[in-house]
Amino acid sequence: MKITRFPDVFCGFRVMRVLALGLATVAAMPLPSRAEPSHALAMFGKPVLADNAAFLPYANPEAPKGGTIRFAEPGSFDSLKPWVLKGSPAWSVGVHVAEPLMLRSLDEPFTLYCLLCETVETNHQRSWVAFTLRPEARFSDGSPVTVEDVIWSFRTLGTEGHPRYAGAWAKVSSITRTGERSLRIEFSEPDRELPLLMGLRPVLKKAQWQGKDFAASSLEVPVGSGPYVVDRVDPGRSISYRRNPDYWGRDLPLTRGMYNFDGIRYDYFADSNAMFEAFKAGAVDVWRELGAVKWATEYSFPAVTSGRVVKSEIPHRRPSGIMGLAMNTRSPLFADWRVRQAMILAFNHRFINQTLTGGIDPRISSYFANSELAMRPGPPDPAEAALLAPFAAEVPPGTFEGYALPEGSDRLLDRASLREAVRLLAEAGWTVQEGVLKNAEGAPFAPEIVLNQSGSAMRAGSEVQQIVDIYVEALRPLGIQPRVTVLDSAQYVERTNRFAFDMAWYERGLSLSPGNEQALYWGSASADQQGSRNWMGVRSAAVDAMIGRAVNAETEAEHVAAIRALDRLLTTGRYVIPVSYSPVSRIAHAAWLRYPAQPTAYGDWPGFLPDLWWSEQAGTQDPAQRPSSSPSSG
Template sequence: MRVTVPLLAALAALAASPVLAASPSEVPTRHALALYGEPALPADFAHFPHADPEAPVGGTLARGANGSFDSTNPFIVQGTPASGLNAIYDTLMVANPDEPFTMYGLLASGIRLDPERQWIEFDLHPEARFHDGHPVDADDVVFSFETLTERGQPFYAAYYDDVRAVRAVDADTVHIDLADSESRELPLILGQMPILPAHYWADRDFERPTRDALLGSGPYRIERVDPGRRIVYARVDDYWGRDLPVNRGRHNIARLVFDYYRDQTVALEAFKAGNLDLRIETSARNWATAYDFPAAEAGFVERLAVPDGQPAGMQAYVMNLRRETFQDVRVREALNLAFDFDWLNEHLFYGAYERTHSYFENSPMAAEGLPGEDELALLEPHRDALPERVFDEPLPVDHPEAMRPRLRRALTLLREAGYTHRDDGTLVDAETGEPLTLEVLLFDTQFERVVQPLLRNLARLGVQGDIRIVDVNQYLNRLREFDFDIVVGSFPQSANPGNEQREFWGSEYADAPQSRNLIGLESPVIDDLVDELIAADSRDALDTAARALDRVLRWGFYVIPQWHLDSTRIALWDKFGWREPFPEYNLDLDAWWIEPERAEAIEARQRNR
């Protein structure tokens, strides 16, 4: 068959052009999106399996919060926001905590996702209302996106970096164009965006801290603000979304109270006195020794260890690469060698914890041994920029030997890095004579006893270490400005990491105030591996990219990994009800309720004391 030159040219142009996105009219409307596969719950599901639609409504949940607060706006750089503010806002979609990563419609009554992932559309519930009765419409979604990414914390710009445009199709439909169709999670995380009322903020300064009872559309509203001391949320009785499947049987408790304590020992005593109803316990010592008191012995207080299906993530001593002291990897590795987890676990933690090695601990995403073929395919292009041990030495990096030989290895590394000892034993820079010093910045006095053993081991090497304890507001300000040597930091991970990794490790966030790149990483290799992770188009590809990223981060010794627990420890006064089994991947306290008879018995006991 004869083919003309113009036809050949047209075919060639078509082959070279990008795949055309489907039109919205060609794409079916869905009730939910799963990162991989299909949602577990059908379109006509009645409620989440862990929620009880017959649960009683009422009662109060009082919890403790640490430090202080001076703002009710959690979205901006300035101010210290109060706890619990997410309760007043609805999002487009909400996650089912019993699935790895599936989002179901909340404000969105329907979702259309282009098969090529070049755009997504949300249909909004016509009944959706803010607490003042004003409808939630597409203009509010556009306003929320633009405000959060342009005037909010750096997190939002990082999280939604691959969005090209957001526009209102009509009052009930919003269309979002995606610049990077390779990011599988982007359509889902757009559903996590809190929707703000454009009309409310029209004559207010969004970027200034405020103590006002801000307007939202969620299941709770702010009832009372006592700056720095207490914030109270009241259940919205005429909440527009009360009977949606994602809400049925949830948000049962009438009042949520957060009382602030500067000292966690005082907060514990407040719980034991019955002034707080529930406490998530982070101290192994408290869990083992502090709950032997009369009310507990009488059966009024219960303790739960709820299994956690998410990766443990990384809690660690974070070294600030913006400080010249930490720019040499040999110094960072030496500090790692001085950390004695086994001693801490035996003498301070009652054997409760496991040592953390990986940034994706307790998951298939944690790197182990030597890199496999799939990992090597991602790492080989960067071989010249990576140390050979990334390719030749197996993970995990562990130090089972006694502390003395570890300190000898640490001292060898420090000498290789150009340090020597003065006559008084102080470790100094061989060229400048400046001592090797570091400061650990804390806001919680409870952690001081945990840091001291590390500083004692460093002192044996001649390193001068100190602890600086400041109040929470000063601590947050210093974090925002990256004004620290070492802090105790956390890099939480989900079963499906994605865009948030840019802000954890990305070069463009190394100097962005209040970003979560606490380390100060600026590495083209890590940037590329993060892009590979975000673009992963299958579970296997995601695991491989995460393992490659994990391997490079760990061989950089940017942090001193600490420890983890595979459950959440909860102490509570025995007035709560819940359904078991608990959701596999996340704890959902919103599905709990107050049992009136048990609450009354506890109140009677308190009155008669």
């Protein structure tokens, strides 16, 4: 669930900067930047909250402190460093222990408010950003958060950290200290999102990691400035955090009503079935239900009927994102769009959705469905068409004409779609020979589908397996016999990090302000970058250009047009066979857990649970009455 998503942009900034430099030379003095220090920074427009806001409007400033909340996680972990590629890290370390310079609002598309920093400053072109640190900011060991820590963290993450940090860092021309508590970052190319991305980089303690191999995985407990510290670690099985009573930011208006639990615990389980059984038994306090039918029909176990567990639905206004089977275009099997379209046609979502979920949830129609950022039916509107026009000769069919997923059939086999699939496969050089789909050289079409036995953030492993089983049966009339390989979590991460698959279950949540992260998901530069989210191997000049236009848009209208055009390119690229999504988040939880009544734009999103929740029994709960773990964990 990373969850964070942000934009990439390219406009006339170079020309503007050259003109500015020219005028400065003529005048023999620099032009005024007109930049002013601020408490916040928004991607578009102005921040909603003033600098004297008493608390975040969606937080409960009266929430009591205390209690422990327990979560279940699939698989295992062997590292406490979620900032590097190596190892299988406990991702929660990055959420609870480390902090960025700024905090993201959950009720605005992309606005950041100063956290570790006291002020942020940038110019109109956003060619640089400057931060001044709060004098009271401290790491959990009591040492101050310094400019040197920030500079070292940004440089090290950009050069030795996970590839997700490399793209933005490549656009940094310099990072320098400008005062005892201040620094300035200059950018080498136009990208209006970069100041915000720098505000979201985690700040680590330089003294802890300097001189060590930062890129290596490690179980060394990180020292951070966040509200929690690591309490206990049982590698691969559990990790616990305790609230730091000396947390430097505990009295900030920005954090009022947040970080309310004294303890947070994550237990790891072999699969989703074991996780759910632990929840039913009371060993886990929260369960995110991914199945609409299960939510409606399978919550009659004793904890629910007795009132110890309640069901909550959390609304949101964020995009659907993309979820389903990704086709790896690096594989010769899926290099041709006609083959990918044939595979989409063979996937009878209507039947699968009705069989497994009762047809309750809608299908993902495009990457940004459920939002204003989604492509519209039919041809693109004039603004989108103008952006796409330079690439008319190379974009996938359907980009300009309009594209929609097949309607499907109520029966297992959608025969009309299968006939069209046979035609497309034949055009691409694949025909059925002796009952097997083969190419002209006689090589069979037998893609390997890799799955994670532990499931995923959005689908239980058993449900994914059921979806694939039905799909495999529907492929048989085409002469296709896929190999389905089920891997444990560590093997799955290793295989997908190096793109060693033909098809794989893929999920990507998307924000209301997509930007630079889009390049990591499907930009050409990330196609061969191991560890990137570009599992499909997208290489498209048009996609790259739309990402660029999005991150350099100066108005919301320009940004929306660029993202709709991007959505159109990704959808017509036929890279993923999409399934359904839920327009609400379904969370079953212990009855003593509470959350703010005011919904936010992002709903159940990083920063919501457990950050804004609290215990109704805080200070009165007897830990001895609650089991700390389940015998089936691990």
